[in-house]
């Protein structure tokens with residue numbers, strides 16, 4: 001079962017839920033408002049060394 005992260009703007013916190021890929025939003029267990037899915041961003045713009053080599057996958 002995939003684990004997805006949702007973010008409740010009302011509570012300002014993340015909620016981890018096990019759900020299917022088609023679920024775009026869940027109901028926040030704390031306040032009952034809709035919490036939208038958070039897309040994981042692995043690429044950060046920091047640490048640009050100016051190199052031309054693009055690393056793929058997980059680095060050790």
Ligand SMILES: [Zn+2]
Nearest residue numbers: 008011028031
């Ligand atoms: Zn909430």
